[in-house]
Amino acid sequence: MAHRVTLLPGDGIGPEVTAATLRVLEATGIDFEWDRHEIIGISAVEDQRPELPDDVPESIREHKVALKGPITTPVGEGFTSVNVQLRQRLDLYANVRPCVSLPGLDTPYEDINLIIFRENTEGLYAGIETYDERLEIADSIARITRRGSERIVDFCFRYAEKNGRNAVTLAHKANILKKSSGLFLQVGREVAERYPDIAFNDRIIDNMCMQLVMYPQEYDCIVSTNLFGDILSDLAAGLVGGLGVTAGANFGDDYAVFEAVHGSAPDIAGQGIANPTALIRSAVMMLRHLDEVEAANTVNQALREVYAEGDALTADVGGSSSTMEFAEHLAARVEKLLATSTA
Missing domain, CATH: 3.40.718.10 (Isopropylmalate Dehydrogenase)
Known part of the structure; x- marks a missing residue:
């Protein structure tokens, strides 16, 4: 059976790193049914729409699990952070942030x-x-x-x-x-x-x-x-290299939201240069939560190998690949590892 998961791409670079993460998850062969919802923070308020539409927490309550990209939060004024609102409305009382070194990074x-x-x-x-x-x-x-x-x-x-x-x-x-x-x-x-x-x-x-x-x-x-x-x-x-390579998740007794912990970086949005590693590592946490342990281990191993080689990284970690070039390279490594393990 497919896993039904709420998908929240976010704004800024969110849609780009989300698309890259979905490509890597596709390579695992695990079936997902994504219930996609838009949260666009400041832009929503400017258009006189709620920054956190009611259908978002309703979807998470239905599916129990969500994958979320970054969302812009105003500083010093405006609405309460959408992240904080989600945590409070769904009683996601535990924020879990693994900080694990990646090979090849200058840290x-x-x-x-x-x-x-x-x-x-x-x-x-x-x-x-x-x-x-x-x-x-x-x-x-x-x-x-x-x-x-x-x-x-x-x-x-x-x-x-x-x-x-x-x-x-x-x-x-x-x-x-x-x-x-x-x-x-x-x-x-x-x-x-x-x-x-x-x-x-x-x-x-x-x-x-x-x-x-x-x-x-x-x-x-x-x-x-x-x-x-x-x-x-x-x-x-x-x-271990910054927020761009660090996973994050929010847990309650009933629901779990896996997210990139970095900001939405609107200054580089649409340029195809954002690093999707943080959301990919968060997706690894999601796979473990869904008891897809082999897939989680495979993506984690592939990620470590790609970083150790250093040939297909994004610019922020010393490479020259685009967001999707990195994702495609990583997805190919995942597929190769899975094929080897079943041979």
Whole structure:
């Protein structure tokens, strides 16, 4: 049976990297039925249309799984991020960002293999803000709940247990934010007791950042609150080549959305030079979620081989290939590996 998946190409370079990713998925031989919906962020608002049409979350509720390209979000004004809206409306409380080195890239470190688990629905991103126009004072409330803390930390431990990971580090600021970060740390310690076979420790967030820059190989799974997790995941992406090569996914109890974590890059949209690696790696995560493990492993192996050879990469990682030239080259490698495995 075909997998029915909601497809959200996004805007900017989104349609280009999405088309490239679909070509690679086609090469796996796995059948997909794509329920395609358009989300075009700022352009939609300019045309007096909702930035997140109701049919999008309805489709994800029906199919349970979505593949999503980048979407433009206004800075400092305008509508709430479509990404944030989707996470809150579908209760996608776990943002998972593997940061894994690719061969052949000129990066500060080699053999990085860590995962950031970010609470996705509360904290400072809950959007609880007030503004006193008379005094020109803005307040934001970081809402931390026991339920929200427990389910993201437990999700991290369950993922570690299922995937043979050895250690979980909880990042916090409980030395200063004694109530909010303090609650997150307290709950984290309680959850850790349920998983005695997985090592647990905690780090203050500023020290955590320093540790990742100095000793990233010493870390495995890192879990944190929304804002801290957002910062850490971009920092960790920088260790392995940047957002253009880093996968991302959002999980709830019922739904999963796999997405490129980089921006929509409207300045290069339509030029055919965008790197689709981030969305392709996110699609690998989707394949594993759908229990298509052989296909996931094959695409991952093909991607590593293509990067190691370096002959068909996009310009941002030192090559000269277009978006689709890279995708076609990768798809051919996937097909070759699959043919060899069945010979």
